[in-house]
Amino acid sequence: MQMNRSTRRTRNVITINDVARLAGVSPMTVSRVVNDEKNVRESTREAVLLAVRELNYVPNLAARNLASAEHVRIGVIYSNPSAAYLSEFLVGVLDESAGKGAELLLVKCEASNPDAERISVQRLIDSAVTGVVLPPPLSESDTVREALQAAGIATVGVATGRFRSDLSCVRVDDRAAAEDMTRYLLDLGHRRIGFIKGHPNQTASAERLTGFRAALRHAPDAKAEVVQGYFTFPSGLEAAERLLDAEVRPTAIFASNDDMAAAVVSVAHRRGLDVPRDLTVVGFDDTSISTTLWPALTTVRQPVSAMAAAAIDLLLRETRAAKDGRTPEPTDVIVPHTLVERQSSSPPRPA
Amino acid sequence: MQMNRSTRRTRNVITINDVARLAGVSPMTVSRVVNDEKNVRESTREAVLLAVRELNYVPNLAARNLASAEHVRIGVIYSNPSAAYLSEFLVGVLDESAGKGAELLLVKCEASNPDAERISVQRLIDSAVTGVVLPPPLSESDTVREALQAAGIATVGVATGRFRSDLSCVRVDDRAAAEDMTRYLLDLGHRRIGFIKGHPNQTASAERLTGFRAALRHAPDAKAEVVQGYFTFPSGLEAAERLLDAEVRPTAIFASNDDMAAAVVSVAHRRGLDVPRDLTVVGFDDTSISTTLWPALTTVRQPVSAMAAAAIDLLLRETRAAKDGRTPEPTDVIVPHTLVERQSSSPPRPA
DNA sequence: CTGAACTCTGATAGCGCTAACCTCGCCTGC
DNA sequence: GCAGGCGAGGTTAGCGCTATCAGAGTTCAG
Secondary structure, X not given: OOOOOOOXXXXXXXXXXXXHHHHXXXXXXXXXXXXXXXXXXXXXXXXXXXXXXHHOOOOOHHHHHHHOXXXXXXXXXXXXXXXXXXXXXXXXXXXXXXXXXXXXXXXXOOOOOHHHHHHHHHHHHHOOOOEEEEOOOHHHOHXXXXXXXXXXXXXXXXXXXXXXXXXXXXXXXXXXXXXXXXXXXHHHOOOEEEEEOOOOOOHHHHHHHHHHHHHHOOOOOOEEEEEOOOOOHHHHHHHHHHHHOOOOOOOEEEEOOHHHHHHHHHXXXXXXXXXXXXXXXEOOEOOOHHHHOOOOOEEEEOOHHHHHHHHHHHHHHHHHHHHOOOOOOOOEEEEOOEEEOOOOOOOOOOO | OOOOOOOOOOOOOOOHHHHHHHHOOOHHHHHHHHOOOOOOOHHHHHHHXXXXXXXXXXXXXXXXXXXXXXXXXXXXXXXXOOHHHHHHHHHHHHHHHHHHOOEEEEEEOOOOOHHHHHHHHHHHHHOXXXXXXXXXXXXXXXXXXXXHHHOOOEEEEEOOOOOEOXXXXXXXXXXXXXXXXXXXXXXXXXXXXXXXXXXXXXXXXXXHHHHHHHHHOOOOOOEEEEEOOOXXXXXXXXXXXXXXXXXXXXXXXXXXXXXXXXXXXXXXXXXXXXXXXXXXXXXOEOOOHHHHOOOOOEEEEOOHHHHHHHHHHHHHHHHHHHHOOOOOOOOEEEOOOEEEOOOOOOOOOOO
C-alpha cells in the first residue's frame, strides 16, 4: 500500500554521493574538499563546492564520526558555578564539540564534598568517556583530579588560578588581570583602595591578590586595605562593612568577584553613599549580576565560551596524542581577558 | 615499524560484538536487550546484561544514529534570556538530545529585531535542521515562528504564556502560578498588595496578571495596586518607587519576575524598609538573582531543564510523525510549577 | 495431528562517511 | 629513454549499530 522503497528506510536527505554525482567526481573527492584537504585541483574543488551549495549539502556528523573519529566522548562535570558562567561555558563546549563531532556527557556534581565528587567521576568513568573538561571550581578539586588521573582519563581544567604540571588547563592570567584592574583604579586617581579577597581554597584568589599588590608597588603613595571574603554575596556584605567602617574610607573597592562587588554596592547604598561618586566599586568575572545591578559593574571579563572551546580542542588533541602512544605534556593555555568599564567606577570625588 | 594492525585504525573500545561473543548470542540480540525491546527470553536478557556489565559496554551513539535514526538535527535559537535560564535550559536540551542521539546546533540571535531573527532562522535552515526548539523570548516571536513554518520545519516553543493552535509548546501555567503566589500572600495575611506587570509583548505578562486578579477575587477585603514594568531591573526600580509612594503603602509586592523583585528590594532598602518585616517581596522565575540577593526571594520556579527536555522529546515525536506522513496537531504540554518560599516573605507586621 | 500464528534469534545488508591503499599520468634527472 | 617521484584522483573496506527478513521452535485451535 506504500510506494515500494528500494531498500529499507526512507532517506530523503542528500548525501555525499548525491554531491559526487552532481559534481561528476567520486565521493572521496567530495570528502576531501569538504574537509579542506589538499591534493585536489582547484577546478575540481570549485566544482564540488558548487554542487555542495546547489544541493545544500551538510555532512552527516554521525557518519563522519563513525568512520573517522575514534569514538570521542567528552565528559563535563559541573558543580555550581554561577549560572551565567555555566551557560556561557556550555555554549562554548557545545559549539566546539558539535563541530568536532564529539559526544558530550554532562554530569552534575550536587555537593562539593569528596564523596559527591567521586560519585560524579565514577559516573563518567562508567560511561567510558575519553576525556573530561572541568569548569571551576571543580578544576581545582584534588579529589576529582586524582580520581581521573587514576583512571587514566585525559583531563583539562578551565580557569584554574595557576598552572600545575600535572593538569592541562585553559585560563586567563588572573594575576595580570587583577594588576590591570588595579592600575585602572590608580589611573583614575584612587589612592585609598580596598580589596576583598576570594575564597582561600581557590588559587585564583591568591593570584588576584598578588596582582593587586603588584600594581600598588608602582604607586607608593597609595594605601591598600585588604580583607577576607569567600566569593559569596553575604561575605561581601561583611567585608564591605569592615572596609567602610575604617576611619578613612577607601574611595574605591576592588572585590575579587562580582557577587561580592554587588554586595559592596548594596552596603554603600544602605549607608547613603553614591556609587561611583562617593565610592568606586569594581568586580571580577563579568557575571550577569554585573549588568542586572545598578550601577552596572566595571569588571574583568573572561572569554568563557572561547575558553570552553579551547579546552575541548586541547582535550581532543591530547586524547589523539595518547592514542598514538605519545604521552603529551600538560599544556598551559592562557587566553586574554578584558577590562569592561561600566558605571560603577569613576575618578574619586575631589576632597 | 609499528605493530601490524588487522585493519586500519586502532579500536580498543568494546563493541556490541564483544558483548555478543561473551554472552554467546548474536549482536542483534544484544542490540535488542540494550534497547529494551521485547521478544527476548528472560534468561537471554539476563545473560546479555551480565556481559554488558562485565565489559562495561556503552553503545556508540554515532553508530546507533547512523544505523537507525533518520538524521535528526535539532536547532536551538537562543537570544538573551537570563543566563541562569539559559544554562538550565541547555542542560536539559543536552541531556535529552544526547540520550536520544540527536545532533544539536546552537545559534545565537544577537538582537531582538526581525532582521536578526530572520538571519538566525536562515542559518538553521541552511544547516538542514529537522526541528527547532525556541526558548523564551523567541518562542513568542512572530518572525521566527513564521519563518520556520514557511520552511516547513517542526518547531516547539518553550515557556510561551499561552498555547496557540499553530505551535506546539511546553510551558507552565503562568496564570495558575500567579494565582498560587497571590493566594500565598493572602494566606500570610496581606491585604494591600502591589503588582508589577511584565513586558506587554509577552503573553506570560498578561497571564500572570490575570492569575493575580483571579486570586484577589476570593478576598474582597484586599486592595491591589497594579503598575507597569518591563521585566528589567530599572523598570522594577521605577515601579517600586511608584508603589511605595502611595499614601497607604502595600505590605507586599508581587513582581512579575525576579529582576524586578530584586529592584523592589533595592528600593525598599534605600528607603529604610526591612524586607520582609516591613515589606514582603516576591518574584517569579527563580533565576539566580533570587538567591544571590539578601534576603533571598520567595518566587515561582519553573522546571526549566525538564521543560527543555520535554521540548526535545516532543520535537522528536513530531518529526517522526511528519516523516510517516502524518501531520501532527500542535501539542500543549503543561508542566507543574512550584512555589519556592525563601526569606523575602512573611506575614505583615501587625498594625 | 496439521496448519496457522506467534515467539525468539540469527544472517544479511546497509546507514554516510573516510582511512588506507592503489592507479594513472606527468614531470624530473641522469 | 627510463627509474623514481609526486600530485590528483578513484577503489575498497569497513566504523558500530540496527532494519529487515528469514528461519527454528512453540503453542494452539480445529
